[in-house]
Amino acid sequence: MSLTTAIDAAAAALQDQVIAWRRDLHQHPELGNREFRTAALVAEHLRVLGFDEVRTGVAHTGVVGLLKGGQPGGVVALRADMDALPVTEAVDLPFASKARALWNGEEVGVMHACGHDCHVAILMGVASILAGLRERIHGSIKFIFQPAEEMPPEGEQGGAALMIQEGALEKPTPSAIFGLHVTSRQPAGVIGYRPGPTMASSDKLKITVQGRQTHGAAPWLGVDPIVTSAQIVLGLQTVVSRTLDLNREPAVVTIGAIKGGVRENIIPETVEMRGTIRSFDEGMRDDIHARVTELAEGIAAASRASCQVCITKNYPVTRNDPALTAQMLPTLTRVASTGPRPMGIELVPKVTGAEDFSFFQRLIPGLFFFVGVTPPEIAPSQAHANHSPRFFVDERGLEVGVRALAHLAVDYLGSIKG
CATH class of the missing domain: 3.40.630.10 (Zn peptidases)
Structure with missing residues (x-):
């Protein structure tokens, strides 16, 4: 046999x-x-x-x-x-x-x-x-x-x-x-x-937006991290759709969790977002990390807020x-x-x-x-x-x-x- x-x-x-x-x-x-x-x-x-x-x-x-x-x-x-x-x-x-x-x-x-x-x-x-x-x-x-x-x-x-x-x-x-x-x-x-390339790389994304807490009835007295975070989430959608050459490889940037605030009439001090980044090319992977960081920090600065971007590489x-x-x-x-x-x-x-x-x-x-x-x-x-x-x-x-x-x-x- x-x-x-x-x-x-x-x-x-x-x-x-x-x-x-x-x-x-x-x-x-x-x-x-x-x-x-x-x-x-x-x-x-x-x-x-x-x-x-x-x-x-x-x-x-x-x-x-x-x-x-x-x-x-x-x-x-x-x-x-x-x-x-x-x-x-x-x-x-x-x-x-x-x-x-x-x-x-x-x-x-x-x-x-x-x-x-x-x-x-x-x-x-x-x-x-x-x-x-x-x-x-x-x-x-x-x-x-x-x-x-x-x-x-x-x-x-x-x-x-x-x-x-x-x-x-x-x-x-x-x-x-x-x-x-x-x-x-x-x-x-x-x-x-x-x-x-068969399965994507995987990275953890954490963005913490720092504003200034105030009464929800007087937003001009503070800096709203919720609105700033919303703008960042929308801006992140352009990282893949408008700044990457998708003829090379596909990529994904997803925000899966957002936390901020405790009640309806208080603008909070901070908002935290968590997400994932996927790509099929190590060079594009690094480029995405840089673009996500620059975009989030830029939007936060334009809103008079600040933000910290933390990207942790998981799997290649x-x-x-x-x-x-x-x-x-x-x-x-x-x-x-x-x-x-x-x-x-x-x-x-x-x-x-x-x-x-x-x-x-x-x-x-x-x-x-x-x-x-x-x-x-x-x-x-x-x-x-x-x-x-x-x-x-x-x-x-x-x-x-x-x-x-x-x-x-x-x-x-x-x-x-x-």
């Missing part, structure tokens, strides 16, 4: 177990840097499989396992994120989450509303398959189970950046890394890919290495067109969501792709999006994810052997 056939047969045999893992993880979600149960489950699984190395406690709760093949060769990495979101589940499932936890000092519901339970279960399945075929594998495979992709709690470090800082890509260093994300934007089992652009994508596209195409329920492969548009997989791609070539999990009878445009309390996973997409990562690892290592 060929190695390709052996992987597919093992994935089919393991499908029920992968679904069981996913349901268990879904019922017991954990927030970023608090994935204690999940990490323990993963680490024990890798040890039972006889992994050569299993390192725990990386970036708080991360797990890094190394599987050495029986044949000489290079090193490749596979990554899955483990954390859930502070979302109260609204899907009627027998394994729905009832979990609650503290997030930034507030008690919240906890749910795998972005599908990271699927990612962990998929990579556990890949570990089982490749451990069983290790004597036929050229080189080594590094399995990275990462915490806090959805951002760590305020005041903490975490995620891919901290895993890298703590040596996740060292001893040995992989020459490529692969990862996936389940998505409601495609039917279950459809693979989506894109070379080059998720950029799929074009050469690696082209090299591995035949593998993804084969996986998508075979198996028990072939659904095909699509070139997907850019995604303005962000991913800290991008930190790995800054150091080594990486390919991040998508696997659909929306039931085929539902139009993806009508499905509840990732991060929704009603996000629903058609588990028939999980086997495609298992096969895709397993084949990518083996095919890549086979291409660089010797």
Whole structure:
């Protein structure tokens, strides 16, 4: 039996177990840097499989396992994120989450509303398959189970950046890394890919406008930060629409929260706005930061107010290495067109969501792709999006994810052997 056939047969045999893992993880979600149960489950699984190395406690709760093949060769990495979101589940499932936890000092519901339970279960399945075929594998495979992709709690470090800082890509260093994300934007089992910039960078924006408090009946005795903030919000709409060359890449500047004042007849002293900035080019990203700052400060000064602009860089652009994508596209195409329920492969548009997989791609070539999990009878445009309390996973997409990562690892290592 060929190695390709052996992987597919093992994935089919393991499908029920992968679904069981996913349901268990879904019922017991954990927030970023608090994935204690999940990490323990993963680490024990890798040890039972006889992994050569299993390192725990990386970036708080991360797990890094190394599987050495029986044949000489290079090193490749596979990554899955483990954390859930502070979302109260609204899907009627027998394994729905009832979990609650503290997030930034507030008690919240906890749910795998972005599908990271699927990612962990998929990579556990890949570990089982490749451990069983290790004597036929050229080189080594590094399995990275990462915490806090959805951002760590305020005041903490975490995620891919901290895993890298703590040596996740060292001893040995992989020459490529692969990862996936389940998505409601495609039917279950459809693979989506894109070379080059694929997911946006993500930055936090905070603007604090300082005015002078006065009675609402006598606004001329003070400086109104509410009106000034309104002008800033309107002005920010021109940063993308009138000052950026959108022939290069799209971008987004959004204000999502604004707070100021306590009652109707008092003009307050300050107003705070919070928002997000998304872009697909690092040069444009820096340009947006400069333009947002200049515009906000200029409008505030013209209104006799002052303002402080704070922009925090979160995640870089998720950029799929074009050469690696082209090299591995035949593998993804084969996986998508075979198996028990072939659904095909699509070139997907850019995604303005962000991913800290991008930190790995800054150091080594990486390919991040998508696997659909929306039931085929539902139009993806009508499905509840990732991060929704009603996000629903058609588990028939999980086997495609298992096969895709397993084949990518083996095919890549086979291409660089010797």
